[in-house]
Amino acid sequence: MSLKVTRNLQVIAVASGKGGVGKTNVIANLTAALSKIKQRTLLLDCDLGMADAGIVLGMNSDRTIEDILTGRRQYEDVVQQGVFGLNLVPGVNGAGRIMEMDAVAKRRLVDSLRPWTKSFDYILLDNPSGASSSSLSLMASADQVILVLSSEPTSFMDGYALIKLLALEYKVKEILVVTNMVEDETEGRDLFRRFSDVSARFLGIKLHHLGSVPRDSHIREAVLRKRCCLDLFPRSRASEAFERLAHRLNDYSLLKKTKRSNFFSSLEMVSAS
Ligand SMILES: Nc1ncnc2c1ncn2[C@@H]1O[C@H](COP(=O)(O)OP(=O)(O)OP(=O)(O)O)[C@@H](O)[C@H]1O
Ligand SMILES: [Mg+2]
DSSP, X not given: OXXXXXXXXEXXXXXXXXXXXXXXXXXXXXXXXXXXXXXXXXEEEOOSSOOHHHHHTTOOOSOOHHHHHTTSSOHHHHOEEOGGGOEEEOOOOOTTOOOOOOHHHHHHHHHHHGGGGGGOSEEEEXXXXXXXXXXXXXXXXXXXXXXXXXXXXXXXXXXXHHHHHHHHTTOOOEEEEEEXXXXXXXXXXXXXXXXXXXXXXXXXXXXXXXXXXXXXXXXXXXXXXXXXXXXXXXTSHHHHHHHHHHHHHHHHHHHTTTSOOOXXXXXXXXXXX
């Protein structure tokens, strides 16, 4: 007997305090891994300075999220299909020009996506590093935030500064953490424990460890070969880790299946304010 579980859409934002900790590689491969287990996924590259998600997935296009944010095109004219059936709205090839996602732009994005909400189990948002108010409000409007931490001390401190803002100013109550570029599971668990001890003590925010991704040269090699790591090197340590993360995220989201996604209503509130 099979049990049919119906679930609402989950909107998941990836964040980091510091740049270069692996956000884009984690979110792109996680999107691919969710698709591989038959989840219907859409990755929105909201890093409006660099079109990195498309690069990591080996997909490029002249049509980008900027077309939606400026009202030139609708979602369906921009979206691209990729490995395992994932969908991508590519980011902006900014060449140093960084577009701001202001309230009007966000409203256009939400309005363009609204007819498609039933087409997805997950919408994942890649974000620029750091704590601009437009990316903080986008993160806070997601149903889940995944913070990517690496073992560098600056990643720890900047990650703490970011979740402090999310907790105190945007009232985010819980965050999922991925520890990236660690040597092994033990190092990842230790890093998470230290981070969550400090965060729970001073911010009262609940953190859950989604898991670790090891330092693995296959990630860089896949980018050089313009392919998604999970697709090109499915047996690599990193790809196995991405698959574990996808299963855990899916299990975690099932626990929350009764909750309807806040993304579309809360962004409207942000837009209206
Ligand atoms: N687990 C890993 N093992 C080895 N290298 C990794 C790993 N994760 C990421 N990298 C490498 O780290 C670099 C930064 O990765 P990525 O672009 O995903 O980071 P980011 O946090 O999105 O950066 P930005 O702040 O610029 O958006 C890349 O060169 C990538 O190949
Ligand atoms: Mg990035």
